[in-house]
Amino acid sequence: MTSRLFEPLTLRGTTFPNRIWLAPMCQYSAVDGVPNDWHLVHLGARASGGFGLVIAEASAVVPEGRISAQDTGIWSDEQAVAWRRIVDFVHERGTLAGIQLAHAGRKASTHGPWSGGTGSLPVPDGGWPTVAPSDSAFPGYRAPVAMTTAQIAELPGAFAAAATRADAAGFDVVELHAAHGYLLHEFLSPLSNERTDEYGGSLENRARLLIEVVDAVRAAWPQDKALFVRFSATDWVDGGLTVAEVTEVAKDLAAHGVDLVDVSTGGNAPAAIPIGPGYQVPAARAVREGSGLPVGAVGLITTAHQAEQILVDGAADVVLLARAALRDPMWPLRAAHELGVDPDRAPWPKQYTRGAWR
Ligand SMILES: Cc1cc2nc3c(=O)[nH]c(=O)nc-3n(C[C@H](O)[C@H](O)[C@H](O)COP(=O)(O)O)c2cc1C
Numbered sequence: 001m002t003s004r005l006f007e008p009l010t011l012r013g014t015t016f017p018n019r020i021w022l023a024p025m026c027q028y029s030a031v032d033g034v035p036n037d038w039h040l041v042h043l044g045a046r047a048s049g050g051f052g053l054v055i056a057e058a059s060a061v062v063p064e065g066r067i068s069a070q071d072t073g074i075w076s077d078e079q080a081v082a083w084r085r086i087v088d089f090v091h092e093r094g095t096l097a098g099i100q101l102a103h104a105g106r107k108a109s110t111h112g113p114w115s116g117g118t119g120s121l122p123v124p125d126g127g128w129p130t131v132a133p134s135d136s137a138f139p140g141y142r143a144p145v146a147m148t149t150a151q152i153a154e155l156p157g158a159f160a161a162a163a164t165r166a167d168a169a170g171f172d173v174v175e176l177h178a179a180h181g182y183l184l185h186e187f188l189s190p191l192s193n194e195r196t197d198e199y200g201g202s203l204e205n206r207a208r209l210l211i212e213v214v215d216a217v218r219a220a221w222p223q224d225k226a227l228f229v230r231f232s233a234t235d236w237v238d239g240g241l242t243v244a245e246v247t248e249v250a251k252d253l254a255a256h257g258v259d260l261v262d263v264s265t266g267g268n269a270p271a272a273i274p275i276g277p278g279y280q281v282p283a284a285r286a287v288r289e290g291s292g293l294p295v296g297a298v299g300l301i302t303t304a305h306q307a308e309q310i311l312v313d314g315a316a317d318v319v320l321l322a323r324a325a326l327r328d329p330m331w332p333l334r335a336a337h338e339l340g341v342d343p344d345r346a347p348w349p350k351q352y353t354r355g356a357w358r
Contacts, residue, residue, distance in 0.1 A: 001340045004311035005304070005332075006347075009052075009318060011259040011294065013224030014172055016096055016318075017347060018052035019311060020332045023262075023298050023322040024100040024175065024230075026057045026071060028112050033060060033073025034082045043086055046325055047095035050332030050347035054090055055320075056083070058102035058177050061155075061162040064128050065103030065183065068112045068121070074099060074162045074169075083169035091170065094347060098173030100230065101162050101217070103155065105183030106132035106144035106192065133187050134194040139270055152199060152209060155183075156216035163221040174221055175228040176213060180267030184210050185232050188249070189241040189268050207249045211256055218257040228296075229253060230262040233283040236271035243283050247290035254293050262296040262320060263287050278306060285315040296320045304335035 009016045022043070029038040035056070043054045060066040060073040073079050083099070090097040104110075109127040111117030120142035121127035131151065132144035163174050178184035186192040187209045193200045199208050214229070221227055233246045250261045263284035266273055273279070280299035288295040297316035301307050302324045310316050325331050333355065336346030343356035 001342070002345065003308055003336070003339050003341050005308050005319070005339070006336060006341050006345050009294075011226040014096065014226050016052045017094060018050070018332065019318040020051055020307065020335065021296065021318055021320045022046045022051045022054040022325055023320040024055040024057045024177075025322050025326070026067065028068055028070040028114070030070055030072040033063065033066065033071065033075065034079050035072045035086060036082070039072065040086045040089060043097070044089045044093070045329040047090040047093035048349055048352075049325075049328075049330035050336065051095055051325070052332075052347070053096045053098055053173060055098040055100055055173065055175055056086070058100045058104075058182070059162075061101050061103055061158045064131070065105075065108060067104040067108060067182075068110050069126055070112045074101065074165050075158070077165065080165040080169045083166075083171070087170040093349065096172040097170065098175055098228070099166050099169075099171045100175045100177050101159055101166070102177035103158075103183040104130075105186045106130050106138050106141060107181050109142070132183065133192060133199065136192065136194065138181060138192075138268075146195075149197065149199075155209065156212045159213045160216040160220035163217045167220075167222060167225070173226050173228060174217060175230055175262060176210070176217065177230055178210055179230045179232040179264045181232070181269070182267075184213065185241075185268055188246075189235055191235055191237060191240045191269050203245050203248060207252065210249065211252065214253060214256045214258060226259040227257060228260045228262055229258050230264055231287075232265050232267055233263050233280070233287055234265050235268050236266050236273050237269045240269060243286045244290075247287050250287050250291035250293055254291060258293065260294045260296060260317070261287055261291065262298065263316075264298055276300065277302065278310065281310055281315050288316060294318075298322065304338045307335065308339060
């Protein structure tokens with residue numbers, strides 16, 4: 001049997017071997033932003049498990065853009081060299097490698113998730129002052145300092161330098177993190193952007209920084225390599241960012257050289273989110289239909305048949321998995337087996353082909 005999940009997808013000069021991709025997931029396991037053996041095995045295991053693309057976690061473009069002190073980064077050459085070893089292993093498995101470029105804005109400088117603390121890490125304990133479009137805090141976090149236009153002007157260059165390092169590390173894809181209440185999302189959302197200058201107010205103004213970052217990254221990132229943006233398509237709050245607004249921005253981004261939009265939701269404000277199987281898929285479909293760009297769907301996609309149906313229905317071009325892949329790094333191979341995909345059409349490593357048969 002054939003399966004949409006195992007059909008290749010070409011974006012620019014890059015052909016993805018299948019449409020089951022690993023979503024970016026912070027591992028909170030780096031020292032000084034440098035990825036290590038944990039990241040090699042985390043991403044390497046999932047490459048061996050048949051994911052067509054693995055996207056490395058939100059990696060900070062400047063040190064103060066880390067969510068926690070344990071985040072990975074891509075602001076230094078030492079980090080790029082460490083990423084290279086991981087990317088090479090992923091490539092040997094026949095999987096492509098992406099990296100999510102990030103700045104955490106007002107949600108930076110937090111406790112690590114298993115450190116016992118929650119919310120902001122105080123500066124005397126190793127935290128750092130946070131910056132954001134405005135000085136309003138994410139509930140429960142320390143208040144950020146509103147960025148000056150001079151500080152904003154440094155961001156496109158920081159993202160572009162990170163993209164240059166990502167290229168040197170061999171990555172095939174760069175994804176800009178404009179979701180989950182981090183800096184680029186904070187600019188997009190009226191809930192966190194109260195600016196009265198050219199970076200606040202109208203949708204055009206709120207999207208200005210994102211477009212400047214896209215332009216800078218596109219100029220630094222090779223023309224044959226794909227550029228993605230991850231959005232939170234809705235804040236799930238009245239008065240917040242909406243699917244219609246994000247669709248408008250996505251339409252613009254197509255003209256600025258973005259190749260795919262990864263559609264997530266939420267994270268910029270406490271909200272009642274109707275969480276359930278595939279709960280973000282309708283947002284992905286809306287952005288796909290309204291922008292004309294290829295999209296990825298993510299969020300509680302857990303079974304092979306569910307994932308296959310999302311593609312068959314035309315709601316998305318690819319699916320991204322996070323927590324299901326933490327439970328099962330071999331998820332794509334198991335899905336191929338369950339769907340009865342011809343072993344020659346599924347990404348079995350030669351060492352594991354016996355698993356393709358009963
Ligand atoms: C441990 C963990 C870390 C995550 N880190 C990131 C991240 O670095 N960047 C990001 O955009 N989303 C991150 N997410 C969100 C996932 O990429 C994904 O969008 C979300 O978990 C929903 O998909 P799922 O239902 O398949 O888990 C993380 C999720 C988990 C569980």
